Amino acid sequence: MNLVLLALALAISWLPAAAWLWRIIPAGIPARVPLVSGYACLLGLLGTTLIMRVFSLLGVSWSLPGMALVSLVIALLAFVCPASGDGVGDPVPGRVRRQLSRPQQVLVALCLALLASRLIALGLELGTRPITAWDAKQHWARQAKVFFDLKSTAPFVSLEQWLALGGDGVYTNLHPDYPIATPLLQAWIAVALGYWDNSLVNAPWLLMWLGIGLVFFAQARLAGASIIVALAACYMVLSLPYLNIHVALAGYADLLLALSYLGAVAALGNWLQSRASWQMILALASGAGCLLVKNEGFYWLLSLGPGLLLAVAGLRRGLTVLAAAALALLLTLYWLPGDFAIAGHSLASMEFGYRPESWLSIYLSTLVHANWHLLVYLLLIALLLVPMKARAMIPLAAVVIAAICLYLTLYLVTDNAHGAVRFTSLNRVALQLMPAAAFFTLSVFLIASGTAPGEKQ
Secondary structure, eight states, rough: HHHHHHHHHHHHHHHHHHHHHHSSSTTTTHHHHHHHHHHHHHHHHHHHHHHHHHHHHHHHOOHHHHHHHHHHHHHHHHHSSSOOOOTTTOOTTTTOOOOOOOHHHHHHHHHHHHHHHHHHHHHHHHSOOSSSHIIIIIIIIHHHHHHHHSSSSOOOOOOHHHHHHHTSOOEESOOOOOOOHHHHHHHHHHHHHHHHOOGGGGGGGEEEHHHHHHHHHHHHHTOOOOOOHHHHHHHHTTTTHHHHHHHTTOOOOOHHHHHHHHHHHHHHHHHHHOOOHHHHHHHHHHHHHHHHOOHHHHHHHHHHHHHHHHHOOOOHHHHHHHHHHHHHHHHHHHOOOOEEEETEHHHHHHOOOTTTTTHHHHHHIIITTTTTTTTHHHHHHHHHHHHHGGGGGGGHHHHHHHHHHHHHHHHHTTTHHHHHHHSHHHHHHHHTTHHHHHHHHHHHHHHHOSSSSTTOO
């Protein structure tokens, strides 16, 4: 019975987004089903948290029938809108679709079997391991339990405010200003089950893992990859050690942010090549979703700006504007008061200053430790190939470089350096970027190898 209710809860989250995406994404494009399914995993989970917030604003308690009814109505409304035309915006119209040979079929079956076995293994880990992972237990799940008990959201304040109010109508934790999408998802599963289960409330993390794979595979196909290349690359991403840790030790918000940023970067990358309007819709929706997950989602949304600017203004004019904007930003940060807050942190609390001690930890975590396999090496090669073999990828490279610069700034220039030196947050923040970095790397190699959109395969 528990598994039935669990599957029903995940389906209720997935269905409305899938219905709308099925109308928005045109028929006839490669990998349409995995594309719709993958983005529905992301937008459906985020949409569920928004529905729960609306219920709370209206004073309506959360319940499985109530959430199911609203989700069904939203899904049915999708079919009132006209569907996109067949094949509109297909970025690979020149592709010759060939039947797979017997060895290729065996390779595809092997990749699918490996992915299925990993999905089952992660599902067993997630379904039997209680919430034990540091912040996942001390912050997110604590908030989720309060929400579940109240069947509504509740205000969380700082320790000082909680003491001043005597705990009257408010709650507290160490990060009361963090977005609440993560605890809302855990609370939703508990509402659907009818009780709190320390393992099953993390079921959405399995859906996030699946969503990363589906989005990556589908957008890779639209970027020009063959089925085998897209599937093999998808397996490489889904087998990244640190990514799998965040499913087995579920409860952190970083995996959902990784899916959001991947959805934004992959859609933006293919929009740059095809200019299909529906890809821009996916990019904007996924990018906006970053804001709902964690405070640093603001920076990753900001990193999309350079790519859009270069695509719209052109390379020379865009670089000039970017340089001027960077200078203006530095001057603005210098003159702003110390209590001015950005993404939940005041400028004074960031304690700006160069901290070279973080370099060793960054080097070890990305290039030595077994966190990301060879992904960072491949990413560096891809960045070097862009000006030589893949100039069409310069706007997307600007997005990736902007994200890398923001990541390095976080640990080299602010007081977050302790998170690098102690290896506490260094890899968790990197996880938010790695699936998107993998998509960029694959796209560059596709163009450099002559299998870009429009090439015969």
